Structures are given as C-alpha cells and as structure tokens.
Amino acid sequence: MMKCLFFLCLCLFPILVFSSTFTSQNPINLPSESPVPKPVLDTNGKKLNPNSSYRIISTFWGALGGDVYLGKSPNSDAPCPDGVFRYNSDVGPNGTPVRFIPLSTNIFEDQLLNIQFNIPTVKLCVSYTIWKVGNLNAHLRTMLLETGGTIGQADSSYFKIVKSSKLGYNLLYCPISRHFLCPFCRDDNFCAEVGVVIQNGKRRLALVNENPLDVLFQEV
Numbered sequence: 759m760m761k762c763l764f765f766l767c768l769c770l771f772p773i774l775v776f777s778s779t780f781t782s783q784n785p786i787n788l789p790s791e792s793p794v795p796k797p798v799l800d801t802n803g804k805k806l807n808p809n810s811s812y813r814i815i816s817t818f819w820g821a822l823g824g825d826v827y828l829g830k831s832p833n834s835d836a837p838c839p840d841g842v843f844r845y846n847s848d849v850g851p852n853g854t855p856v857r858f859i860p861l862s863t864n865i866f867e868d869q870l871l872n873i874q875f876n877i878p879t880v881k882l883c884v885s886y887t888i889w890k891v892g893n894l895n896a897h898l899r900t901m902l903l904e905t906g907g908t909i910g911q912a913d914s915s916y917f918k919i920v921k922s923s924k925l926g927y928n929l930l931y932c933p934i935s936r937h938f939l940c941p942f943c944r945d946d947n948f949c950a951e952v953g954v955v956i957q958n959g960k961r962r963l964a965l966v967n968e969n970p971l972d973v974l975f976q977e978v
Contacts, residue, residue, distance in 0.1 A: 795866035798858075798919050798927065800975045806865040811855035811876045811978040816848060817926040818972075824961065825853025826973070828875045828887070831904060832958045838883035842903035844954055844961040844971070855978045858919075859909055870916045870932060872909045890915040891931050891965065894939070898955050901942065903931075903963040914938055918949060928952070928970040942967060 890907030907915030953966030
C-alpha cells in the first residue's frame with residue numbers, strides 16, 4: 759500500500775510542477791470589458807434625446823457668453839442662411855435650436871452624429887440646416903462651419919460631443935474618411951476641435967488648434 763502511494767506521488771509531481779510553471783510564465787489573459795458609453799446630458803441633467811431640440815449655449819456669461827445661431831455667411835451666394843455663428847454676448851437673442859442625429863439610437867459622448875438646425879424652412883433650404891465643414895478659408899487660415907451638409911452620408915458632416923477638460927462639452931469635427939482634407943485633425947483620432955474665429959465682427963464657429971468652445975445643451 760505504501761509503495762502504491764509513493765509511486766502515485768512520483769507520477770503527480772511532474773504534472774504539478776509543469777502546471778505551476780505554465781501558469782506563472784504563461785498567464786491567461788481574459789478579454790477586458792469595453793467601456794460603457796456615457797450619455798450626453800443637457801443643462802437639467804437629462805440625456806439628450808434625438809427627437810428633442812436644444813440650444814447650444816456657452817458655459818460663460820456676459821461678453822464671454824452667447825448662443826450658437828444660423829446666419830448668413832459674408833459674400834455667400836447660397837440661397838439660404840448658411841453660416842454657423844455665435845452671438846457676441848448672452849444678453850440678447852436666443853440661439854437657433856438644433857437636433858442631434860446619432861448613427862445609433864442614443865446620443866453618447868465621443869460617437870459620430872450629425873447636427874441640424876431644427877427650424878421651419880422651405881424645401882429649398884432644408885439642406886442648409888445641416889452642419890458641415892467648408893473648404894479652407896485662406897484669409898482666416900481655418901475651415902469654417904457652415905450648412906449644406908447631409909445626414910448619414912460619408913462626407914464632411916460628422917461631429918462628436920466630448921467632455922470638456924474645463925466645463926461642459928466640446929464639439930469635434932470628425933470626417934468619416936481620411937480622404938477628406940482636414941489639416942486640423944489629429945493623427946490619433948482624425949478629429950479637430952471646434953472653436954470660434956472673428957469674421958466681419960461676428961463670432962464664427964471654425965476648426966481650431968487650441969481653445970475649443972465649451973458649450974452646454976439647453977432643451978427648448
């Protein structure tokens with residue numbers, strides 16, 4: 759009986775040693791869980807709804823504030839207002855309502871979406887409510903935000919909402935293909951920050967390398 763136990767131990771010992779060595783030198787990597795997407799919230803702490811309208815407002819007040827609105831671009835021959843502007847102060851008119859149209863069913867941070875001014879308009883001007891990024895403006899040395907985009911198409915009409923490092927959120931322009939000209943886009947995510955430049959005395963939304971516009975979303 760003792761001899762049987764002795765031989766059994768001799769047989770099991772190499773297996774135990776191999777198992778211990780394999781486990782320590784070849785750890786099993788379990789798949790990590792993908793991060794849960796965070797919903798974008800409005801000023802009341804509610805999730806943004808694709809079927810609702812919102813004003814894009816500033817995180818600041820007074821002369822540093824001002825809502826985003828649809829206006830006529832200088833020297834434009836478009837038949838409808840086609841510029842994305844920001845008022846010079848939060849004292850005065852309210853901004854133009856927008857709706858956010860995600861690729862999925864909900865509006866999450868850092869996910870592609872289209873932005874459309876949600877206002878009554880004639881058939882001719884429907885496309886002039888959808889945001890896009892225009893060509894390089896040689897005078898201002900940037901690419902201006904304008905309307906005339908499309909929804910759900912592989913063009914220059916895609917944006918993202920990301921959490922600001924300061925307060926509120928930032929808007930990013932993220933062309934769906936690297937074939938689109940975007941000198942302001944970063945190499946890691948091929949997105950560019952949206953900020954403000956001065957055009958003919960007005961604040962115009964444009965792509966920037968620094969100082970992105972911090973915004974909040976106020977349900978209409």
